[in-house]
Amino acid sequence: GGQWVGMARQLMAEEQVFREVIERCDAAARRYVDWSIKRQLEAAPESEDFILDRIDVIQPVLTAVSIAYAERLRAAGVMPSAVIGHSMGEVAAAHVAGIIDLDRTMQIICRRSALMRSAAGKGAMALVDLSSKDTQLRLVGREGRVTIAVNNSPRSCVISGDPDAVQAVVAELSGEGIFCRLVKVDVASHSHQMEPLATALEEELVGLAPAEGVVPVYSTVLGRRADDAEFGAAYWGSNLRHPVQFADAVTRLLADGVSVFVECGPHPVLLPSIQQTGKAAGVEKVVTISTGDRDEPEYAAFLKAVGGLWTCGVAVDWASINAPAAFVQLPLYPWQRDHHWIEAAERTRGEVGQRRGALNSVIPGAKESYAASEHIYVRGWTDAPATAAHPREWLLLADRQGVAQSLAGLMSNAGMTCRVASGDPTEETFAGLGVVDLRGIDAPDLTDDVYGLLQLVRSANAKSAVWAVTRHAQAVEPGEYAGIDIASSALWGLSAALITEHGDVWKGCVDLDPEASVDAAAKALLDHLLMGQQADVALRGDRRLQPRLRPMQTSAEAAFCFRTDASYLITGGLGAVGLATARWMVEQGARRLVVFGRTPLPERRLWRGSDLTSVAAVKGLEAMGASVTYVAIDVGDEAAVADWLASH
The missing domain is CATH 3.30.70.250 (Malonyl-CoA ACP transacylase, ACP-binding)
Known part of the structure; x- marks a missing residue:
């Protein structure tokens, strides 16, 4: 339990005590296995020698990691009052207590796990x-x-x-x-299938002589504090075959005054059970701490555990945590210093010492809620203003649909000089011209083409003006989303940056009306070009539209209403958020709720007089007029959820 690929690597690299314990466990285990504990912790899953997913490998590895965590805590001055192990964890617990030496510890766990591998696939x-x-x-x-x-x-x-x-x-x-x-x-651990394996393990451990321990051990085979002499060969057979009485052993620990539990492992798996047992035993406060967490850096998780113990009053040798570091003479490099700070503006003399009234007022949002239209803005389209026309010579980079040819004809009829080119432009072909790149109408790599064009313009130091033309790259109206040209749409995002960085040459994107004919599109495009405006524009009919932010419009008619004849499923419906949601839904008209939760409720006939908050929550929803069906199910269990939905 709790293992994950990459566990213990950081601590082996940064913690000498931890690394040395792993190496000692590795050396001891080599007498019984032909693989390396240290290598399995370091190996990548794709490597040929990675076998950490085998039961006969992961159990010895986890035992070594647990022992290393315990020894690192001891090196920090943390001495346990008692130890307890869960199933295979009892092997590490017996060693930490001093009852079994390291060689015997690795023998027990290596032989135990090897026997269990022989039963794989049967339970x-x-x-x-x-x-x-x-x-x-x-x-x-x-x-x-x-x-x-x-x-x-x-x-x-x-x-x-x-x-x-x-x-x-x-x-x-x-x-x-x-x-x-x-x-x-x-593998069916702790079941009848383990009986022949338990006998075999006892025979292999004949002659095991437990030593006198230095720390009491609470046995999860016996459910109580065990005598050191009880950890002989027969005990380890029972450990494999008999049920794990973890709750009973924890209850005895609590009764004996233990209230702080540290799970020595790479990730916590037992802490919730300890909290539940403490609550059932009536213990007011039980502290549970884990030395590792797969979601946190290992050293940080370990320090968090040490800090948690210290806040509980446990003595810690901080010198072992914060070892003295070597001093380095600085600077080691002759830095060439340049000042890059923006100078602060000089304050007005009258501002000094004045009270700020704005700091003393109540934030309006703390008193009332505003409509969405006062806070949320959406993208909309408005008519673009007209500007003065600026005739110029033109270079058209042609598309394959004929818009460039039609546009060239219109320009010639208006007395303008115009050339049509295909392929990639060169510096000589467009220096000083108004360049209209229409290749994006039918080319999927429009962004690369236009940015390359700008680079050429910049390198040539030409006084050119560049437009890029797309067709149906923007959805001006809701009905235009279908069939939109996604590839060309990417250029519109780039265009905002290009206007800022290359404003002397970049004039923007022009999106042609997807419903217009070739000639109509060319005419609308020419009208826009002659205005010389620097802006992204969408041409729709006879309108030139620019994207602008505007307040979101809301409507009372658009408010969502729940159907009274429908059933609504709420997962986690008896939690704080889920229950608040359920109440709101009932207030809005929902009348039939199906609530999923992990914790079973008593049968309804037993609800009378029940003080369970979950029962009271369901009764409260029903008092509001709803019919509530509660289902105890784990939404993470895909098969169980599918079965329930199929049957209802």
Whole structure:
């Protein structure tokens, strides 16, 4: 549990104590396996020697990582009052307690996991959101095929056994709305399938002599504090075969005054169960801390754990955390300093010491809510203003649809000089001209073409003016979104930057009316070019439109209304946000709600007198006039959700 590719790498690289423990575990394990713990932690998943996904590899590796975390905490002055292990974690716990030396520790975990690999593919396990007592009643008649393997907390357990038997229990409980899901393993740990393996393990460990420990161990095989002498060969057979009594052992720890729990591993998996057990035991405050977290840098997660322990009153040797660093003589490089700060404007003399009235007023948004039109702006199109005409000589970079040829004819008839060119332009062909690039009407690489054209204009130092022409690259009206030219649309985003950076030559994009004929499009384009305006413009009919931001218009008629004859599904509907949403929906007219949640509710006949907040929430929605169907289901279980939807 909790393993992830890349775990322990940062700590091995940066923490000497951690690295040395991993190396010692690696050396001890080499007597029993033909692979390296350290190498598996460093190997990439695509490498040929990566086998970390095998059960006989991951268990010894996790044991080594757990021991390394515990020893690094000890080096920081953190000494445990007791230790506890979960299933295979008991091997590391016994070593940390001083009961088993490192060689025997690696022998136990390597042989245990190798035996379990021989049973791979023959079993299954599932998490059940019921107490072990309630779950045991559901297994009556299935003895010898499926059993309770793990008692994690008063409200959840794990079953294990033959695949078909486990799947049948999962289907039965899911059908009753009880959360349960298969665990992604194919070995039936702590079940009848482990009996021959447990016997074999005991035989291999004959002669194991536990030492006198330095820290008490609370056994999850026995559910209590164990004597050091009990950790002989027979114990490790029981550890493999018997159920994990984690909840019982944690309860005894709490009763003995332990209230701070540290999970030594690369990612927390047991902390929620500890919190649930503490709550059931009536312990007011239980602190749970993890040394690792796959979503955080490893060293930062470890420091966070040490800091958490310190805030709980645990003594920490900070010198081992913040080791003295070597001083370096600076500067090491003769910097050539240039000043790049913008000088601050000189304040007016009268401003000094004056109170700012704006700082004393209440922010309007704290008192009232404004309409969306006062805060939200959307892109719209407005008519572009006309400017003075500037006749010039023209170069048209031709398209294949004929717009350039039609435009050239119109320019010639108006007495203007015009040339039509195809292919890439050169500096000699357009210096000093008004250049209209129409290749984007039918070319998919318009952005590259136009930017290359600008580079040529800049390098030639020419006094040219450049337009790029697209067709249906913009949707001016809602109905124009269908068939829009996405490739050409990208140029419009670039154009805003080009106007700023190359304003002396870039005049903007012109989008032709997709409904206009070739000749009509050419005529509208000519009218725009003769105005000499620098702006992105869309030509639609006889209008020239520019994109502008404007307040979003809202309408009371557009308000959403819930149907009274429809059912609405809310996931997490009894959480704070989900419940607020459900109440709002009922207020807006919804009358039938289906609420998904992970925690089962009692049968309705037992609701009278119930003090559960979830029951009260459902009753409150029904009092508002809604019909509420609650389903205990995990929305992350795709198969379970699909089955429920198919049956309803």
